Amino acid sequence: MTILDLLPDRxxxxxxxxxxxxxxxxxxxxxxxLLGGQDVHDxxxxxxEPPEEMQARLEAAGVKTIPTGLSHGTITALIARVPYEITTLRRDITTDGRHAEVAWTTDWQEDAARRDFTINALFCDRHGEIHDYFGGQDDLKAHRLRFVGDAGQRIEEDALRILRFFRFDARFGGEKPDAEALSAITARAGLIAGLSGERLASEMLRIxxxxxxxxxxxxxxEAGILAPIVPAPRLxxxxxxxDNGLPEDGLLRLGVLSDAPDLARKLRLSGKQSERLARMNPANRLTSFDRDGGVMPEAAMFVPExxxxxxxxxLSCHPKESLIDRSWSAQADSGEQGQxxxxxxxxxxxxxxxPVFPIAGRDAVALGVPAGKDIGVLIGAVTRWWRARGCLPDRDACLRELKNRLPLSPQGLGR
Incomplete structure (x- = not known):
């Protein structure tokens, strides 16, 4: 029996x-x-073999291939709709901290030497034999995350490895990070500034x-890399x-960790992600309405009562998710613990x-109101009336209120 027998379908x-x-x-x-096969995915x-050769061999055997990264030696083989990424052995020619120029090689150890951590530089052949050139198996057993070779050199090749170190160390490391790795990271914390916001966000949300x-x-x-990524972190x-049960939602946890106004811009988050962060930020007031339908900015006092x-x-103004997000930040700020x-x-x-406002401008047109800006003013007035009553009046009640506000006149619109 080999570790390959742990795969449900090989x-x-x-x-x-x-x-x-x-x-x-x-x-x-x-x-x-090697850890038992429970979390094996890709x-x-x-x-x-060079990429063109392996692609030709696969296609000649009837396997569909996708040239997902030929310049980097990578193709994807699709078998029974399952993707298998296959990459030619490589060695680095030059690196600039973000990208590497590579050349093909037939030397397995040379390929392993360019990888990030010893536990990620392991190979398994078709017979189930493990090929380990840098002590990755021992590190895995000892709950120790080490860079392959010189830690400083690995980081200078790609500064994103700083964040990858902490992500993998949380999963596979022990109580204290590898001293050599931490020293190299601390000395090169400034390299973080050269990484794109998108790459930083991708790793940070995983962490x-x-x-x-x-x-x-x-x-x-402690290594001096948190604040440059997440401004003004509130640990x-x-x-x-x-402690109160904050869900495993990376963006929600990011918003609780920091409400810095430039956070979304710094991490180049999507428009949808940026909007979600802004809505959960206690510095941004929620909009609500008093009994007469007027704007009530003091709704920023978001309390359980x-x-x-x-x-x-x-809920008629903000997504439900945003209000639930806001409750986590508000609870943490309040200091209340437990249930x-x-x-x-x-x-x-x-x-x-x-709640969804049950009428629209077309209902006013159906009642004979001429098209124009007055329709918007009229519908707005009925909307405020509806909200002032807790968004409970149904369509028939809103239509009656709409009729009551006709004919259009300064007095009618002002009700």
Whole structure:
């Protein structure tokens, strides 16, 4: 029995090995198989054949291929709709901290030497034999994450490895990070500034849903790399929120960790992500309405005791997810711990049906109101009336109110 027997289905691999018998599984899949095979997902392979040759062999055998990265030696083979990424063995010619110029090689150890960590530089051939050139198996058993070779050189080749170190150390490391790695990271913390916001965000959001989060962030803070990525981090607030059961949602945890106004811009988040962060930020007031339908900015006092009417008014203006997000930040700021009114508030919000204003401008047109700006003013007035009553009046009630405000006149519009 070999570790390959832990795979629920190896038929795709066997098909590839019948065509490329020298190919070997590499990286995370080998590591995870050695740990029992529970978390194996992508099955990536390496092979000594140049990319054009391996692609030609696969296609000649009837395997569909996709040239996903030919310039980097990578193709994707599709077998029974399962993708297998296969990459030619490589060696680095030059690196600039973000990208590498590579050349093909047939030397397995040379390829392993350019990888990031020893536990990710493992190969497994078609017979199930492990090929370990840098002690990755021993490191895996000892819960020790080490860079391959010189830690400083690995970081200078790609500064994103700083964040990858902390992400992998949280999962596979021990209580304290490898001293050589931490020293090299601290000395090169400034290289973070040369990375794109998108790359930083991708790694940071993964770290935020990983294990031992507060320990990991503490190590990042000590190394001087947390604040350059997440401005004004509030570790205390995040710790309180985690103690209260903060969900495994990277963007939510990011918003609790920092409410810096330039956070979304710095990490080049998408428009949707940026909007979500802005809505959960306590510095940005929520919009609600008083009993007469007027704007009530003091709704920034987001507390568990809000009435159902107020919650429905808020739901008519803000996504439910945003209000639930906001409750986590507000609870952490309040200092309340454990089961509390905030849990009840979130349950109330989750159970509520989002109110939708039941009439539109076409209903005013159907009643004979001429097209024009007066329709918007009229519908706006009825909307305020509807919200002032907790968003409860149904379509018939709103239509009656609309009729009551006709004919259009300064007096009618002002009701």
């Amino acid at each position: 038929s795709g691999l066997d098909r590839i090995w019948s065509i490329l018998p020298q190919a070997r599984l590499v990286g995370g899949s080998v590591r995870d198989l 099955l990536d392979l390496a092979t000594p 935020l849903v990983g294990p031992h989060l507060m320990r990991t962030l503490g190590h990042m803070d 205390d607030r995040l710790a309180r929120a985690l 809000l009435s159902d009417d107020c919650l429905r008014r808020l 509390s009114g905030w849990d009840i508030l979130r349950a109330r919000l989750a159970a509520m049906v989002v």
